[in-house]
Each structure stands twice: as C-alpha cells, then as structure tokens.
Amino acid sequence: MNPFLINAYREPYLFCDRVSEIETLMMNIKNQSHTTFFAQRRIGKTALIRHLGHLLEQKKQAFLYIDIYSTQNLKDFSNILANAIYQSFPEKQSIGKKFWQAITSLRPVISADEVSGTPQLSLDITHPDHIERTVPQILNFLDSQNKPIVIAIDEFQQILNYPEQNVEAILRTSIQTLKNISFIFSGSHQHMMHEIFNNHKRPFYAGTKSINLQKIDSEIYSEFILRHFTQHKFKVDPEALSYILELTDGHTYYTQRLCHEVFNHNVKKVNRELVAEVMRKIIRDHEAIFFQYRNLVTPTQWKLMKAVATEHKVYQPYAQAFIYKYELGTSANVKRTLLSMVDKELIHHQSVTDQPYYEINDKFLRFWLEHKR
Ligand SMILES: Nc1ncnc2c1ncn2[C@@H]1O[C@H](COP(=O)(O)OP(=O)(O)O)[C@@H](O)[C@H]1O
Ligand SMILES: [Mg+2]
Structure with a gap:
C-alpha cells in the first residue's frame, strides 16, 4: 500500500506532525472555546480535523464533522447537520433514539443518496421560520445530552453564499447559549473567512480562537518521507529529499502527491534525477487542466x-x-x-x-x- 495519502485521512501512522496544533485544539475543547482555521487550500485543514476526530473517538468523545461546501442555503445546512447526527449516532444508541424523537416534528425522511447509494436523512421543512429555528433546535438537542461534543464545520465560508442574510447571526446566537459543544470552523477562502471572523461588525467577530495552519516543518516532513520510503525498502538520497520539498515548497498536498508518484514508480533508488522525471510526468498529466485555467x-x-x-x-x-x-x-x-x-x-x-x-x-x-x- 502506498503510504503517501493524497485523498482522505486514514490513520495517525500516515499522518505527519501537527502535534502542537492538536495540543491547542485539545486545550480549546477542554476550555469549551471554539477554534477557527485560517489556511490556504490543500495545506491539510481537513486532514487535521479528521485526525483530531480520530483521537477524540479513541477517547470515546463525541465528534461530528460536516463539510458544507455543497450547501446552498440554510435548509441544506440543517439537513447536513441532521444527517451527520443520524450517521454518527445510530438509532439503537440512546442518543440516536432521542434524536429521532426530538426531530419527528421536522418530518425526517430517509432516502438513498443519489451518488453513493447510502441512506441519508433529510428534513421536510419548507416554512422559512421553521428553517431558521431548525439549526438552533438541533444544537440545543445535542447540548441537552450533557456530554461534551465537538462539531467541526468545514468550508464554513460557504454560509456567505446563502441567500438568507441572517445566517451568521442565527448561528452565533444559538452557539452562545450552548454549554457542551465546542466548534471548529475551517475554510480556505481567505477573504470570506476573514470577513466572517475578523470584521468587528459581524456576529462571529472575536468569538473564536484562531489557528493559522502553516506548512509542515521541513525537517519533520523530511524525516516522515524518509521513514516511509525506507520502510518499503527504498534507498533515498538526501539530495532527492530536499529536492522534493524544493519543488513543492513543502506544501502538503503537492509533497504527498509527488512522493505518492515516486513510490508508484517503484524504482527503489530515489535520486534527484528520478524525482525530476516523476515531476515532469505529473506536470504532463496536468497539462490539459493548466490550459483550461488559461482559458478561464x-x-x-x-x-x-x-x-x-x-x-x-x-x-x-x-x-x-x-x-x-x-x-x-x-x-x-x-x-x-x-x-x-x-x-x-x-x-x-x-x-x-x-x-x-x-x-x-x-x-x-x-x-x-x-x-x-
Ligand atoms: N499532516 C499530514 N500528513 C500527511 N498527509 C497530509 C497531512 N495533512 C494533509 N495531508 C494530505 O494532503 C492532502 C491535502 O490535505 P487536506 O486536508 O485535504 O487540505 P485542506 O483541507 O487544507 O484543503 C490530503 O490528501 C491529505 O491526506
Ligand atoms: Mg479541506
């Protein structure tokens, strides 16, 4: 198996560093404060949140993750949140059963997801007033379980694209009343994230602690890369290692991708020339997309x-x-x-x-x- 992941998070063993960020997150969670991530695309926000989720679940602490990138309005948001609870707490668990009771008035419907085919829960709500009350209602339900819960909302800037004007205020007001839920907000879009969290005229201003997620330290990343190659009997020139990080500027996704392709190339002696050859191949594979960018x-x-x-x-x-x-x-x-x-x-x-x-x-x-x- 290729140890350099380029898609979803899998396990701590294949995850590099982020030790101090996890420490900060755990501290924030313990203190019931909320955290915001500001960082560029593909640097590792989602993977870090998934890693945190994994560690929390090991400690039997409840963790909910929602990615709201595909949502277009507050109703979509409510559905994604309700569905995440449905997926995380099956009906046979007491909290799952109570959740069903709590949301029966919102007419939950189970149907197969169009793309994946897995059962999904959605709420049959249409009246705008009801839609506005749904998210607070769901959050209050979770809060009333009297157990600490972490909710991570990925691609949070998406709320700025909703047609409803008061989403931030609705969320902020609701979140302020909760006692047991600690939130993590994450998003890549710099302007929008700053607009939500750093504009003193907006509801979320100064309400969260922020983490500026940076590139992984190059020494730590080098060790990680070398360790995984060595474990699969590759011999890696130190020069090849620094060349990888130079080409990718240590940016997580591109580093993972380059290492992933070098690994797949399956030449057990990794030197600078080999890295250059693999890089050229990656670039050739992407060229059609790059030309499209130029047209846009x-x-x-x-x-x-x-x-x-x-x-x-x-x-x-x-x-x-x-x-x-x-x-x-x-x-x-x-x-x-x-x-x-x-x-x-x-x-x-x-x-x-x-x-x-x-x-x-x-x-x-x-x-x-x-x-x-
Ligand atoms: N600390 C890490 N160690 C190893 N791989 C990582 C790490 N962080 C991210 N990745 C990988 O890099 C890629 C991009 O990370 P992702 O979390 O999707 O970025 P973002 O959410 O910031 O856009 C993913 O394929 C992920 O598996
Ligand atoms: Mg992400």
Missing part, C-alpha cells in the same frame, strides 16, 4: 500569474522593479488583477508572516508556468 482568465491575469510563478514569492508586487521586469502596466492594474486572482484562489497571499508575500497556490501549476515556453 484574461491575458493580463495570466501574465501576472506567470510573473508570480517565475519569482516563486513576490514580496512587493507594486514595486517598479517587478512591474517593469514583467511589463505589467500600472500598479493600480496589478492591484486589481492580484485581488481577483487571490479571490479565485489561484494566487495565495501569505499574510501571517513577518514579510507577507504572494505565491501561486498550485505548486504544479507554478512549475509549469515557470518552465513552459
């Missing part, structure tokens, strides 16, 4: 992307030196383009560091942009 943005946006990719990190995008070098027009122009690229999550603004900078989010795209003539 304007030529000006593409030019800026290429400039940022070539520089790897851009600390002063409005400096004349940068603008001249890549013929990017006026600084006002660059500013507008940069903002829209960040909003589309193609460029990431690394702002929680002494010297903030801009970089291409997708490390494979970055490599391709830099080298493609």
